[in-house]
Amino acid sequence: MGIIEKGLELLYPSNIYCISCGSIIDKTRPYALCDECVDKLHWLGQKTCAKCGKILQEDYRHDLCWDCRTYGHAFDRGYTCVQYGLYERGILLDYKYRKKSYIGRKLGDILYDRMLLEEESFDLIVPVPMHGKKQARRGFNQAAVMAARLAQRMGVPCAAGLLIRCRQTLPMKGLGAFERQQNLEGAFAVAPENRYKIAGRKLLLVDDIYTTGSTMDGCGKVLKEKGAKEIHVLSFACGANIAPKQ
Ligand SMILES: [Zn+2]
Ligand SMILES: [Zn+2]
Structure with a gap:
């Protein structure tokens, strides 16, 4: 190998690691x-919730998932790529807790291909914000890395500082409708200097995981209050469509 090829090999390695199992793969493999x-991975099935995009079982007899039928949402339409399972969990844990931020760019590519299936265009892409302290500990906001890559590929501006997470929220699991609403009350705000960016605009909110949709609702609610016209939400993985035990 000549010195130039060696240099190129360093700059553009021909092999990379699989983001799920870590085995060495050819760099041309999609999404690494x-x-x-x-x-x-549990890729999107044929049947999805007509509102939030959550994956439904083929024999499920409604068009809407349990959460959409029970609570409704503050956003207009949702999309997801995979159902959250063992392997999806592994990728996200590596990404968030082992600080492998490059995984976020690969997930952004998956999000981009997912949106190619929809005939939608957006004025602005907005990542779900993290609380400042939590982000300082992790070093990056996982949703923002994915959103930035998606925005770059879609050619749409990404507004990472537009939404602010004012306080930490409790996990939504096990909370009733009223408690869920209370948990998100005042949790998000639009940075005052950014308000002009959203009036009358169609926004795409991005997060890594979608479970009940409450976080997206918290964001969607304040964005609509500040004048956003339409809000769609996109996640890499979604939880299963299961009615909680009463
Ligand atoms: Zn693998
Ligand atoms: Zn739904």
């Missing part, structure tokens, strides 16, 4: 996933 891991 090996073939085995591509098969293991």
Whole structure:
């Protein structure tokens, strides 16, 4: 190998690691996933909730998932890429807690391909914000890295500082409708200097995981109050459509 090729090899390595199992793969593999891991992920099925985009079982008899039928949402339409399972969890844990921020760019590519299936265009992409302290500990906001990559590929501006998370919220699991609403009350705000950016605009909110949709609702509510015209939400992974035990 000549010195120039060696230099190029360093700049553009021909092999990279699979973001799920870590095995060495050819860099041309889509999303930096090996073939085995591509098969293991729970990609979007045929049937999804007509409102939030959550994956529904083929024999499920409603068009809307349990959450959408029970609570409704502060956003207009939702999309997701995979159902949250063991392998999806592994990728997200590596990404967030082992600080492998490059995984976020690969997830952004997955989000981009997902949106190619929809005939939608947006004025602005907005990542779900993290609380300042939490972000300082982690070093990055996982939703913002994914959103930035998606925005770059869609050619749409990304407004990372537009929404602010004013306080931490409790996990939504096990909370009733009223408690969920209370948990999000005042949790998000629009930075005053950014208000002019959203009036009359169609926004795409981005997060890594979608479970009940409450976080997206918290964001959607303040964005609509400040004049956003339409809000769609996009996540990498969504939880299963399960009615909680009463
Ligand atoms: Zn793999
Ligand atoms: Zn739904």
